Amino acid sequence: MSDKIYTACVLVIGNEVLSGRTQDVNINHLGKELTALGIRLMECRIIPDIEGEIVDAVNHCRAKYDYVFTTGGIGSTHDDITAKSIAKAFGREFCMHPVAEPMLLKHYGERANVARMRMAMTPKGAELIDNPVSRAPGFKVENVYVMAGVPLIARAMFDGVKASLKGGKVLASRTISTTDLSEGMLADELSAVQDQHPNVDIGSYPFLKLGGFGVNLVVRGDDPAKIDAACADLIAMVQALGGHAIDGDTKGEVPK
Amino acid sequence: MSDKIYTACVLVIGNEVLSGRTQDVNINHLGKELTALGIRLMECRIIPDIEGEIVDAVNHCRAKYDYVFTTGGIGSTHDDITAKSIAKAFGREFCMHPVAEPMLLKHYGERANVARMRMAMTPKGAELIDNPVSRAPGFKVENVYVMAGVPLIARAMFDGVKASLKGGKVLASRTISTTDLSEGMLADELSAVQDQHPNVDIGSYPFLKLGGFGVNLVVRGDDPAKIDAACADLIAMVQALGGHAIDGDTKGEVPK
Numbered sequence: 001m002s003d004k005i006y007t008a009c010v011l012v013i014g015n016e017v018l019s020g021r022t023q024d025v026n027i028n029h030l031g032k033e034l035t036a037l038g039i040r041l042m043e044c045r046i047i048p049d050i051e052g053e054i055v056d057a058v059n060h061c062r063a064k065y066d067y068v069f070t071t072g073g074i075g076s077t078h079d080d081i082t083a084k085s086i087a088k089a090f091g092r093e094f095c096m097h098p099v100a101e102p103m104l105l106k107h108y109g110e111r112a113n114v115a116r117m118r119m120a121m122t123p124k125g126a127e128l129i130d131n132p133v134s135r136a137p138g139f140k141v142e143n144v145y146v147m148a149g150v151p152l153i154a155r156a157m158f159d160g161v162k163a164s165l166k167g168g169k170v171l172a173s174r175t176i177s178t179t180d181l182s183e184g185m186l187a188d189e190l191s192a193v194q195d196q197h198p199n200v201d202i203g204s205y206p207f208l209k210l211g212g213f214g215v216n217l218v219v220r221g222d223d224p225a226k227i228d229a230a231c232a233d234l235i236a237m238v239q240a241l242g243g244h245a246i247d248g249d250t251k252g253e254v255p256k
Numbered sequence: 257m258s259d260k261i262y263t264a265c266v267l268v269i270g271n272e273v274l275s276g277r278t279q280d281v282n283i284n285h286l287g288k289e290l291t292a293l294g295i296r297l298m299e300c301r302i303i304p305d306i307e308g309e310i311v312d313a314v315n316h317c318r319a320k321y322d323y324v325f326t327t328g329g330i331g332s333t334h335d336d337i338t339a340k341s342i343a344k345a346f347g348r349e350f351c352m353h354p355v356a357e358p359m360l361l362k363h364y365g366e367r368a369n370v371a372r373m374r375m376a377m378t379p380k381g382a383e384l385i386d387n388p389v390s391r392a393p394g395f396k397v398e399n400v401y402v403m404a405g406v407p408l409i410a411r412a413m414f415d416g417v418k419a420s421l422k423g424g425k426v427l428a429s430r431t432i433s434t435t436d437l438s439e440g441m442l443a444d445e446l447s448a449v450q451d452q453h454p455n456v457d458i459g460s461y462p463f464l465k466l467g468g469f470g471v472n473l474v475v476r477g478d479d480p481a482k483i484d485a486a487c488a489d490l491i492a493m494v495q496a497l498g499g500h501a502i503d504g505d506t507k508g509e510v511p512k
Contacts, residue, residue, distance in 0.1 A: 016474070017283075017284075018298065019297070023284045041274045042304060044301065045299065045300065045301050046300040046301075047299055053299070075443075077439050077446055078443070079458070113443075115447075173275075173277075183331050184371055186333075187370075190333055201271075202334075204331065204334075205277075
């Protein structure tokens with residue numbers, strides 16, 4: 001396996017997410033999936049249904065990252081402008097897709113109408129992404145994957161393409177938690193542990209609980225032995241500071 | 257009230273959101289709050305804990321939008337680099353804040369240590385944002401509001417600043433739903449209703465249900481009478497297409 005680090009960006013396209021009407025869940029799902037594939041999700045943007053904004057974001061991100069995944073705005077209504085905007089971003093004609101058109105004509109039969117058939121339009125030369133839920137396809141142009149916003153469909157579309165994605169080393173992670181030390185009680189020592197383990201990244205995530213804070217310490221890296229070594233030092237650190245250390249895998253307390 | 261449209265951007269700073277470890281909920285909360293204040297959330301970005309990425313995103317967004325709200329990365333541990341990165345973005349010295357320092361010294365008392373006191377450091381000249389939950393403050397530099405990532409604290413910080421935010425006309429919205437028509441069955445007619453009501457924005461949001469799709473049609477605008485007029489036409493449209501129209505406010509079916 002090469003040491004190349006593969007990177008990705010997710011663009012969520014939709015006024016309804018920005019207005020607070022809809023809680024996005026696609027970013028979280030794609031983050032987990034990409035991490036498991038050895039692809040690093042480096043950025044997400046949530047942008048409105050405005051052509052210029054979509055064009056700018058797509059062109060910036062497709063140049064910067066190996067993969068761009070968009071969700072939202074590929075339905076049949078007047079406010080679904082993603083597909084046409086992607087065509088504009090690539091400077092390609094927006095036209096009936098030669099495979100999608102007969103597929104949707106057959107699928108809808110007598111129910112085919114102008115609006116539904118608009119979902120067979122893509123940038124010229126796009127490859128289709130299968131939609132096993134409701135047929136109207138997503139599509140891919142170069143490194144940009146255009147998917148639906150409805151979470152069940154977005155997931156099904158991603159499932160269909162993920163075997164074709166190239167990833168690098170998969171980052172593994174282990175979590176050591178403590179419920180009786182706050183970040184401020186362990187931060188100095190934690191910084192020293194991080195310095196002693198430069199091949200892993202240690203993230204510290206506080207959480208509120210009754211009576212104070214706890215902390216999840218998440219160790220990430222591509223070498224399980226190095227992760228385990230850092231976790232052993234974190235456990236010793238927590239215990240030396242008088243806290244109980246909890247293993248994120250077993251949820252059990254680690255004995256001293 | 258002026259007709260100026262006030263805009264905002266949210267920057268979520270945190271590897272844990274990108275990796276899928278954490279489901280962000282701050283964007284959705286801020287989206288609702290800003291909408292209610294007459295401020296349009298135009299963009300959100302989720303970016304990693306990397307100084308250069310934070311600096312670039314902050315500088316781009318603070319020039320483009322009236323307000324920028326960041327969440328995450330202002331704790332006491334080595335991976336909390338937001339405050340220092342914001343100082344760099346503004347070209348300001350990163351130093352002990354003259355109000356935050358004595359406040360945290362008093363709050364922590366004997367528990368004050370280097371790590372905790374680092375949470376009293378801000379870009380020079382920053383105004384503090386109160387943290388009623390756990391004291392360590394957020395801060396504001398010009399139009400950039402730097403808040404915690406822990407949702408309870410982020411909310412409390414935003415509650416503390418929102419009275420000082422200027423908004424424009426508040427967009428109101430009404431929703432008309434149908435569970436027996438899909439987007440493809442009403443898209444052509446919907447487009448005509450949108451054309452007849454240019455002063456409102458009609459968004460169409462499909463949802464999956466057993467046996468097919470339903471649609472939420474959300475009408476947004478700054479004039480309740482125009483929203484109601486568009487909704488009346490949407491109800492008539494749904495019923496003319498043979499569907500049942502449901503009022504989003506009452507959840508009841510609208511009689512023919």
